[in-house]
Amino acid sequence: xxxxxxxxxxxxxxxxIGVSILVFSLMHxxxxxxxxxxxxxxxxxxxxxxxxxxxxxxxPLVVQYGKYMSRVVQGxxxxxxxxxxxxxxxxxxxxxxxxxxxIYSTILAVFIGLIAGIVSAVRHYTWADVSIMIVALFGLSxxxxxxxxxxxxxxxxxxxxxxxILKMRPSGWGESWRQxxxxxxxxxxxxxxxxxxxxxxxxxxxxxxxxIRTARAKGVSERxxxxxxxxxNALIPVITVVGLEFGAFLGGAVITETIFAxxxxxxxxxxxxxxxxxxxxxxxxxxxxxxxxxxxLIVDVSYRFLNKRIDLN
Amino acid sequence: xxxxxxxxxxxxxNPKLEYYKELWRQLRKNKAAVVGGGFIVLFILISIIGTPWxxxxxxxxxxxAVDIPNKLQPPSADHWFGTDNxxxxxxxxxxxGMKLTLFIGFTSVAIGGIFGVIxxxxxxxxxxxxxxxxxxxxxxxxxFPGILLALAIVSVLGGSIQNMIIAVSIYSxxxxxxxxxxxxxxxxxxxxxxxxxxxxxxxxxxxxKHILPNVMSPIIVQATMRIASAVLTASGLSFLGLGVKPxxxxxGAMMNEGRNFMRESPHVIMFPGMMIVIxxxxxxxxGDGLRDALDPxxxx
Numbered sequence: 364x365x366x367x368x369x370x371x372x373x374x375x376x377x378x379x380i381g382v383s384i385l386v387f388s389l390m391h392x393x394x395x396x397x398x399x400x401x402x403x404x405x406x407x408x409x410x411x412x413x414x415x416x417x418x419x420x421x422x423p424l425v426v427q428y429g430k431y432m433s434r435v436v437q438g439x440x441x442x443x444x445x446x447x448x449x450x451x452x453x454x455x456x457x458x459x460x461x462x463x464x465x466i467y468s469t470i471l472a473v474f475i476g477l478i479a480g481i482v483s484a485v486r487h488y489t490w491a492d493v494s495i496m497i498v499a500l501f502g503l504s505x506x507x508x509x510x511x512x513x514x515x516x517x518x519x520x521x522x523x524x525x526x527x528i529l530k531m532r533p534s535g536w537g538e539s540w541r542q543x544x545x546x547x548x549x550x551x552x553x554x555x556x557x558x559x560x561x562x563x564x565x566x567x568x569x570x571x572x573x574x575i576r577t578a579r580a581k582g583v584s585e586r587x588x589x590x591x592x593x594x595x596n597a598l599i600p601v602i603t604v605v606g607l608e609f610g611a612f613l614g615g616a617v618i619t620e621t622i623f624a625x626x627x628x629x630x631x632x633x634x635x636x637x638x639x640x641x642x643x644x645x646x647x648x649x650x651x652x653x654x655x656x657x658x659x660l661i662v663d664v665s666y667r668f669l670n671k672r673i674d675l676n
Numbered sequence: 677x678x679x680x681x682x683x684x685x686x687x688x689x690n691p692k693l694e695y696y697k698e699l700w701r702q703l704r705k706n707k708a709a710v711v712g713g714g715f716i717v718l719f720i721l722i723s724i725i726g727t728p729w730x731x732x733x734x735x736x737x738x739x740x741a742v743d744i745p746n747k748l749q750p751p752s753a754d755h756w757f758g759t760d761n762x763x764x765x766x767x768x769x770x771x772x773g774m775k776l777t778l779f780i781g782f783t784s785v786a787i788g789g790i791f792g793v794i795x796x797x798x799x800x801x802x803x804x805x806x807x808x809x810x811x812x813x814x815x816x817x818x819x820f821p822g823i824l825l826a827l828a829i830v831s832v833l834g835g836s837i838q839n840m841i842i843a844v845s846i847y848s849x850x851x852x853x854x855x856x857x858x859x860x861x862x863x864x865x866x867x868x869x870x871x872x873x874x875x876x877x878x879x880x881x882x883x884x885k886h887i888l889p890n891v892m893s894p895i896i897v898q899a900t901m902r903i904a905s906a907v908l909t910a911s912g913l914s915f916l917g918l919g920v921k922p923x924x925x926x927x928g929a930m931m932n933e934g935r936n937f938m939r940e941s942p943h944v945i946m947f948p949g950m951m952i953v954i955x956x957x958x959x960x961x962x963g964d965g966l967r968d969a970l971d972p973x974x975x976x
Contacts, residue, residue: 504904
């Protein structure tokens with residue numbers, strides 16, 4: 364197992380280098396003069412020149428990348444062009460807000476997705492199964508920004524319920540559960556639908572296997588067959604989906620945070636894009652991607668750990 | 677007197693035609709796929725209505741006709757879906773937006789699909805270092821969570837339909853590449869491919885004539901599903917103000933404009949949002965049906 368983890372960690376290095384190259388390239392993909400665009404239309408030639416020097420845009424690309432990487436490994440993601448604050452400080456204050464949003468959404472998605480998927484599989488081809496799968500299809504097809512707006516309309520504006528959710532959150536995440544509930548539902552619904560579909564499909568595959576038939580033939584009760592024998596193996600492929608969904612939530616948080624005015628990394632990214640503050644955009648994209656890569660590593664390792672049949676070597 | 681014997685000329689066996697015939701037979705059996713497919717045909721017809729040649733003759737209002745005295749009107753007989761903050765007819769704008777939504781969905785998936793299939797088939801067929809390099813690049817693209825990659829691309833290129841299609845295409849490439857590589861790997865090991873090599877067939881001929889037709893099923897299913905996700909991504913970018921810009925009647929952009937008025941006039945966000953749900957749902961249902969028809973093992 365240790366050997367496998369070390370190998371996976373080593374395999375991650377080229378991916379992380381690739382991610383850093385792509386993020387570094389962002390500023391160089393800007394059509395025209397990057398410094399001029401960042402400085403704004405009315406900027407004087409001196410300001411543009413100063414910005415070019417500050418960002419090191421006059422150096423050869425390889426040198427720029429080398430400098431960028433040496434700063435990144437030391438935890439320096441540059442400074443914001445707009446307020447001059449270190450990007451890492453901006454991210455530090457908002458990181459946990461986004462991480463919490465993604466974690467709560469994952470918990471909600473797993474909880475609802477698993478229950479719905481199991482019920483659907485156990486009662487396959489009944490009205491319960493059909494209804495759950497129709498709802499799941501809707502959940503899968505709903506844009507999270509629309510769902511977020513509809514929830515605000517229903518609960519906060521129309522129903523005059525949960526009015527707190529529209530309050531600004533200067534300190535980041537909501538102070539009460541009421542501020543947490545709607546963004547988590549808006550973000551987690553799509554994931555719940557995907558997990559429900561995956562659980563159902565995986566359960567049905569396992570239920571059809573010989574060892575389940577043997578367990579039933581031995582006279583084991585249906586409850587024990589489903590929950591002790593089938594579920595354990597059916598959950599293994601679902602774990603991979605949960606990891607991928609966590610990543611989707613990190614990306615989706617960009618939209619959800621914007622709708623619910625949550626001061627997380629997603630909102631920071633959008634504000635930075637609107638203000639053309641590219642060091643901040645680079646920083647948030649890099650941190651969110653690295654977090655996703657690490658979560659996938661943990662998922663991969665736990666997948667192998669749970670699925671004893673896979674040869675670790 | 678000699679009797680003329682009539683013999684039926686045996687129809688030439690065309691494997692491609694047979695494949696599509698079988699696909700059609702399987703699809704017709706799947707009610708959900710028929711409904712999803714029917715809706716997609718309907719969307720295409722609606723998008724034809726939304727063209728400048730037909731629209732003005734069929735629709736009462738122009739998509740950009742401003743009518744401030746009638747702004748934010750609720751749904752009525754005159755304005756089926758109500759009006760927006762400039763008094764523009766939302767129903768008309770939705771009809772015109774359909775063309776744009778389908779165009780972005782189809783084009784970005786076509787571009788992403790072509791590149792993804794090329795990368796996937798080359799990686800799977802040649803293997804070795806070619807496979808390693810291509811798939812590591814795909815891993816890098818997949819390392820960006822959710823819509824973040826598309827967002828980052830649009831943020832540097834600037835918001836426009838063209839740039840949004842580029843962003844959504846790049847976002848679609850790794851999904852195609854992974855699936856096609858996997859399918860190519862399994863086909864590559866079959867004996868008939870070895871036989872073709874022994875007969876001296878070129879790599880290009882083997883790939884185009886023998887590998888690609890055999891990996892078409894997962895490509896078709898993936899393309900249908902990706903259109904749904906491309907529509908969601910594109911509308912999400914426009915909603916954030918980073919994709920298609922107002923006054924273009926793109927549904928995400930319409931919702932972005934309507935957000936500030938949703939308290940008093942919820943219809944300005946409800947109808948464009950519902951249209952996104954219906955279009956994405958239709959493609960998802962059709963994709964599910966296609967998958968069941970093309971891969972009986974998945975039919976659960």
